[in-house]
Amino acid sequence: xxxNGKTSKNNRGNTNRRKVKRKKNSKVKLFIxxxxxxxxxxxxxxxxxxxxxxxxxxxxxxxxxxxxxxTHQYLATLFLSDAQIAKIRGAGTxxxxxxxxxxxxxxxxxxxxxxxxxxxTINGNKFSGRVLIIHDPTKVKIGYTSKLGVEGETTSQIAxxxxxxAAVNGGGFxxxxxxxxxxxxxxxxxxxxIIISDGKVVYPKNPDMIATQKGTAAITKNGxxxxxxxxxxxxxxxxxxxxxxxxxxxxxxxxxxxxDSFGNSIDxxxxxxxTAIGQRKDGTIILLTIDGxxxxxxxxxxxxxxxxxxxxQAYNAVNLDGGASTxxxxxxxxxxxxxxxxxxxxxxxxxxxxx
Numbered sequence: 001x002x003x004n005g006k007t008s009k010n011n012r013g014n015t016n017r018r019k020v021k022r023k024k025n026s027k028v029k030l031f032i033x034x035x036x037x038x039x040x041x042x043x044x045x046x047x048x049x050x051x052x053x054x055x056x057x058x059x060x061x062x063x064x065x066x067x068x069x070x071t072h073q074y075l076a077t078l079f080l081s082d083a084q085i086a087k088i089r090g091a092g093t094x095x096x097x098x099x100x101x102x103x104x105x106x107x108x109x110x111x112x113x114x115x116x117x118x119x120x121t122i123n124g125n126k127f128s129g130r131v132l133i134i135h136d137p138t139k140v141k142i143g144y145t146s147k148l149g150v151e152g153e154t155t156s157q158i159a160x161x162x163x164x165x166a167a168v169n170g171g172g173f174x175x176x177x178x179x180x181x182x183x184x185x186x187x188x189x190x191x192x193x194i195i196i197s198d199g200k201v202v203y204p205k206n207p208d209m210i211a212t213q214k215g216t217a218a219i220t221k222n223g224x225x226x227x228x229x230x231x232x233x234x235x236x237x238x239x240x241x242x243x244x245x246x247x248x249x250x251x252x253x254x255x256x257x258x259x260d261s262f263g264n265s266i267d268x269x270x271x272x273x274x275t276a277i278g279q280r281k282d283g284t285i286i287l288l289t290i291d292g293x294x295x296x297x298x299x300x301x302x303x304x305x306x307x308x309x310x311x312x313q314a315y316n317a318v319n320l321d322g323g324a325s326t327x328x329x330x331x332x333x334x335x336x337x338x339x340x341x342x343x344x345x346x347x348x349x350x351x352x353x354x355x
Contacts, residue, residue: 103228103316104253105238110137110223110283117166117353119330122290122308126271127300129290130328130336131312132166134353137223137285142170142197142242143352145188152188152346155327156334162352167329168275168287170217170349171195171244172321191348194232196243207232214261215247217277217318217351225279227318228252229261244349250276250306250317257306267303273326273339274300277351278314286312287351289328293339321347 118133134140143158145151152173159167172192193213195202199221211231218226218235219242226240227249235243248260257266273292279285288308292299300308302319309317324340325347338344 103226105220105224105226107253107315108224108279108281108283113137113223113283115139117330119335122288124300124304127290127292127297127304128337129274129288129300129308132168132287132328132330132353133312134166134285134287135283137219137225137279137283139354140219140223140242140285141352141354142195142219142244143167143350144170144191144195144197144202145346145348148190148203148348150189152348154344154346155350156329156344158347158350159329159352163355164329164352165331165355166287166353167327167350168277168289169321169325169327169345169347170275170351171246173348188346188348191244193245194243195349196232196235196240199241201232201236207236213245215249215318216243216245217320218243223283223285225277225285225316227316244320244351246318246320248302248319250302250309250319251278251314252316254281254315256310260302266306267301269302271298271301271304272322273324274302274305274322275320275326275328276305276309276317277320278309278312278317280313281315286314286317287328287353288312289326289336290322291326291337291339293323294337320351 113136116135118135120131120133122129122131141162141164143162143164145153145158146161147153153161155167155169158164171194173188174190174192191203194204196218201207212229213231214229216226216228216230216235218230218238218240220226221239221241226235226238226243229249230238232243248266249257250266251257259266260268271292274288274290276288277285278288286309288305290300290305290308291297299322305319306317324338324345326336327334327338327344327347328336334344
């Protein structure tokens with residue numbers, strides 16, 4: 001009897017434990033289903049909240065970031081029309097003042113320079129970066145891939161081939177090599193725009209093939225940085241001996257730009273890794289790189305770059321190619337954190353600093 005009683009109690013105990021376990025399992029499953037629903041609901045509704053909700057700044061940043069990346073534009077185009085994207089990015093019909101405003105080259109004094117180079121680190125909530133301060137602007141030159149038209153080289157390779165102590169990536173480039181159907185994704189085979197190096201027009205072969213170049217970054221024989229929109233002929237007439245272009249122009253004669261050469265808001269491209277060059281009134285050249293696309297640090301907007309350049313006392317400044325191309329080389333090492341999965345991306349051109 002005792003044995004049967006114990007067995008009965010054990011059975012009831014086991015049954016109760018199974019019931020409790022089933023209840024716990026049901027609660028866990030219910031919680032998991034709830035989480036899955038929340039995730040799916042958030043994924044499904046988030047784009048509509050972002051793109052059609054009242055969060056204008058968030059909308060501008062996300063659209064700008066997506067549209068300034070060749071591989072992620074679908075994040076905006078999937079939900080928005082071209083007209084809606086243009087409106088969010090602040091496109092207008094008024095040309096940028098940087099493209100038409102006359103730069104006063106006589107405002108820059110390059111007579112009291114020295115060979116010193118200073119470095120600094122920039123830390124922000126959404127990005128980090130590096131600055132090189134070049135006190136002798138005549139040491140700043142344009143380097144380019146030795147395999148022009150075939151494939152690019154990394155910024156550090158271009159620097160080493162030119163016996164340069166420092167360098168940042170320069171202008172943009174096309175995705176395929178000349179006369180080839182093979183896509184040279186990211187190899188920097190051909191530049192977009194121009195290359196003037198050591199007083200010679202390297203690209204294109206016929207200087208009159210292309211007219212005005214937007215977002216010019218050029219250096220005169222005396223070390224003055226020329227920015228804005230210029231034709232090759234105009235640059236050569238101003239005694240320019242080094243030049244590339246990308247844009248947008250950030251600062252002209254100490255005045256920050258509000259629109260780019262196409263009439264878009266200066267802050268319409270979202271957060272990305274960035275590279276830029278500027279010059280103070282005393283002739284000092286400022287080379288800037290901002291890292292991004294890493295962890296919680298997406299990068300900087302064009303407005304952020306403009307603000308940093310103003311804090312660095314830039315009198316004239318222009319944005320260069322960014323994204324995976326952003327690289328800063330100094331004294332034998334890459335000193336920023338390029339976001340390309342292979343480390344340094346090959347590019348067509350670089351701004352280099354000779355010894």
